[in-house]
Amino acid sequence: MRPKERRDSGQKDLFRARLDQIVDMGHPLAKLAGSVDWGFLEARFGAAYTDKPGHPPLPTRLMAGLAILKHMHDLSDEALCERWVENPYFQLFCGEEFFQHKLRFDRSSMTRWRQRMGEEKLVALIQESLAVATRTRAAKPADFSKVIVDTTVQPKAVAHPTDAKLMHRARERLVRLAKKHGVALRQSYERVGKHALIAHQRYAHAKQFKRANRALRTLRTYLGRTARDVVRKIKGKAALESVFAHPLSLAWRVRDQRQNQRGKKVYSLHAPEVECIGKGKAHRPYEFGVKVSLATTLHRSRGGQFIAHVKALPGNPYDGHTLGVVVPEMETQIGANIERVVVDRGYRGHNAPPEHRFRVYISGQKRRVAEAIERDLRRRSAVEPCIGHLKAEHRMGRNHLAHMTGDAANAVLAAAGYNFRRLLAWLRLLLRLWLAALINADGSQNLIAAA
Numbered sequence: 539m540r541p542k543e544r545r546d547s548g549q550k551d552l553f554r555a556r557l558d559q560i561v562d563m564g565h566p567l568a569k570l571a572g573s574v575d576w577g578f579l580e581a582r583f584g585a586a587y588t589d590k591p592g593h594p595p596l597p598t599r600l601m602a603g604l605a606i607l608k609h610m611h612d613l614s615d616e617a618l619c620e621r622w623v624e625n626p627y628f629q630l631f632c633g634e635e636f637f638q639h640k641l642r643f644d645r646s647s648m649t650r651w652r653q654r655m656g657e658e659k660l661v662a663l664i665q666e667s668l669a670v671a672t673r674t675r676a677a678k679p680a681d682f683s684k685v686i687v688d689t690t691v692q693p694k695a696v697a698h699p700t701d702a703k704l705m706h707r708a709r710e711r712l713v714r715l716a717k718k719h720g721v722a723l724r725q726s727y728e729r730v731g732k733h734a735l736i737a738h739q740r741y742a743h744a745k746q747f748k749r750a751n752r753a754l755r756t757l758r759t760y761l762g763r764t765a766r767d768v769v770r771k772i773k774g775k776a777a778l779e780s781v782f783a784h785p786l787s788l789a790w791r792v793r794d795q796r797q798n799q800r801g802k803k804v805y806s807l808h809a810p811e812v813e814c815i816g817k818g819k820a821h822r823p824y825e826f827g828v829k830v831s832l833a834t835t836l837h838r839s840r841g842g843q844f845i846a847h848v849k850a851l852p853g854n855p856y857d858g859h860t861l862g863v864v865v866p867e868m869e870t871q872i873g874a875n876i877e878r879v880v881v882d883r884g885y886r887g888h889n890a891p892p893e894h895r896f897r898v899y900i901s902g903q904k905r906r907v908a909e910a911i912e913r914d915l916r917r918r919s920a921v922e923p924c925i926g927h928l929k930a931e932h933r934m935g936r937n938h939l940a941h942m943t944g945d946a947a948n949a950v951l952a953a954a955g956y957n958f959r960r961l962l963a964w965l966r967l968l969l970r971l972w973l974a975a976l977i978n979a980d981g982s983q984n985l986i987a988a989a
Contacts, residue, residue, distance in 0.1 A: 540587045541595045543580050544633040557630045557637055566965040570958065571631045573670050573965075576602075582662040586654055596643055601651045603632035606663065608648075609932050609955025610962070615645050652939070657850070657946035664950060665871060667957035668844060676841025676964040684836035684878040684914065685846055686921040687864060687885075689857050690929075691815045692850065692949055693827040695938045696806040701797070702738045705757045706731055707807055708789040709764050715785055719778060721771050727760040734760065758793055765789045811942045813854050827937065828945045829854055831864050832928075832953075834921050836880060836914055841964035843924055846872050848953040850946040857881075858888035865894050878911075880918045924956070932956050 550556065561568060580598045587595060607628055608618045619641055622628045626637055634642075652660070671677040697703070713726045738753035765786060772778040791804050805812045805826050812826050819825075833847040847868040851860055861879070869876055879890070879898045890898050899911055901918050929935035934952040937945060 540584055540589055541580075541597050543584075544597045544599055546635065549635070551636060554636045556635055557626055558635075560637070561626050561630060564969060565627055566962050566969065567627045567631055569965045569969075570670070570962055571603075573674055573961075574666060575669065576633070578666060578669075579662055583655060583659055586659055596647055596651070597633060599633040600643065601648070602663065603628075604643075604648055605652070605660075605951055606954060606958050607631065609951045610959045612931050612933055612955075614938075615648050618648075619645050652947050652951075653943065655947075656943060657950055660947055660950045660954070661871060663954035664845070664848070664957065667954055667961065668846065668872060670961055671839070671841055671844055671957070671964075674841070674961065674964060674968075676961060677835070677839035677844055679874060681835045681837065681839045681844075682846050682872045682874055683876060684880070685833045685868070685876060686836055686880045686918055687831065687833045687861070688882060688921045688925070689829055689831050689851070689860065689884070690925045691817060691825040691827050692830045692934055692937050692945060693825050694806065694809050694812045694945070695936050696809055696812055696826055699805040699826065701792075701795075702735055702742075702754055702757055704792045704804065704807065705754075705761045706735045708785075708792045709757075709761045711785055711807060712764050712768055712782075712789055715782065716768060716771075719781060721768065721778065723764065723771070724767050725763070727764060731757065731760050761789060761793050765793070809940070811852065811945070813852070815854050828852055828942070830934075830949045831860050832921065832925060833864065833868055834924050836878065836917055836920075838920070842960040843920060844957050844960060845924060845928075845953040848949050850942075850949045852942055852945070857884040858886060861885065861888045861890040861894075861898065865890055878914060880914055882918060928952050928956055932959070 563569075576599045579602050583598045583602065604618060604622070607613070607622075608615070611618075611621075613621060622632070623639070623641060629638055668677070668682065672679060709727060709731055713723065713728065715721075716723050734753050734756045738750050738757065741747070741750035741753060768782060768786065772782055788804060788807055788810060792807070795803050803814070804810050805814060811828070813828060814824050814826055815829055816824050829851045831847075831849045831851055832845065834843050834845050847864065849864060849867065861881075865876060865879065876894065877897060879894065880901070881888070881898060882901045885898070885900055888898060888900075896906070899907070899915060901915055903915070907915070932952040932955040934949065937948045939945070939948045
């Protein structure tokens with residue numbers, strides 16, 4: 539069933555005051571709420587529902603507003619729920635008419651809404667942020683014709699993986715699952731397995747690698763014994779075999795993988811989609827997460843440098859091989875032709891579409907470079923502060939959403955939160971300029987009256 543969307547009824551309550559009567563409607567968040575085209579978001583997000591019988595879902599403005607506030611202010615779901623009850627501006631932004639003293643939704647509703655929308659629907663938040671920037675004159679449509687494209691890593695919320703910890707954890711998960719389903723194992727190796735893990739960590743810290751490798755072989759033996767024991771005990775029991783299929787496959791992969799092995803490896807048991815990505819950083823040689831492509835405006839607009847497109851790229855593809863997907867999606871998303879794309883040297887040998895092949899300029903390029911293009915190439919590093927803000931202030935520095943769909947959704951929501959935060963700063967600046975002009979006008983009138 540489609541959600542019952544909220545409309546401003548204009549009704550009054552004898553015992554409660556309306557939010558627009560108790561808050562400052564000139565507040566930037568209130569101005570932003572009035573600038574967003576909620577009807578566009580209702581049409582895009584409402585398409586995920588059908589008119590079949592059932593309980594109606596929560597209103598689109600409430601859920602979309604919560605998603606924007608969460609990533610705009612870098613809040614967890616729990617912290618956002620606490621702030622929403624306390625903050626009348628948050629409630630006004632989400633479409634409430636009267637102040638609510640209790641939550642009108644459950645925290646888990648936010649998770650289910652994100653999962654139901656997915657990346658293809660959540661992109662509408664970025665589109666609307668760019669539309670609001672144009673309507674409020676924070677940016678001009680021409681600003682989005684030239685972009686900078688770069689890739690970064692969105693780290694996953696996982697512990698730093700080591701072979702010893704992965705094998706120890708895989709054995710513990712099998713033992714815990716066997717106890718839960720009443721599978722009596724010959725031995726659990728709980729005590730000796732923990733001692734072997736501690737020994738490996740101490741030997742590795744002391745750089746006694748022969749002893750550390752011996753302890754690692756012990757952990758591998760314990761995991762293999764436990765996995766084979768589980769296979770023997772559940773053989774012929776279809777229900778148990780289906781329950782243990784995924785944990786056993788992960789356990790065998792962890793047991794068989796080696797340090798110098800090529801191909802896909804397991805770096806986390808609760809998030810097996812995590813990849814090991816090296817971006818050449820001296821302070822962080824390897825990061826564990828997913829590669830994300832990011833496109834920002836080439837020149838800073840009046841309201842700041844906005845993000846035009848973002849996309850998670852599982853599989854750790856070569857940077858130059860991502861333009862074939864990113865550029866057409868970007869043009870569809872912003873509704874304009876891309877005249878110039880500036881990239882770093884990691885995009886050499888790119889596969890941009892034929893009509894854009896000669897519109898892509900690589901840092902350090904000498905051919906086909908006029909003076910104006912040289913100036914644009916010097917702006918290539920302007921994308922780096924945007925990446926830093928995304929990771930430090932908009933929940934892209936450590937992704938807590940599960941699975942590959944969570945990787946894609948978190949990247950899109952972080953970009954939307956970044957854009958709306960730029961809009962909030964722009965509206966705050968406009969308010970200050972308007973107040974300063976008003977004060978100057980009053981001062982000049984007083985001087986005239988005194989004269």
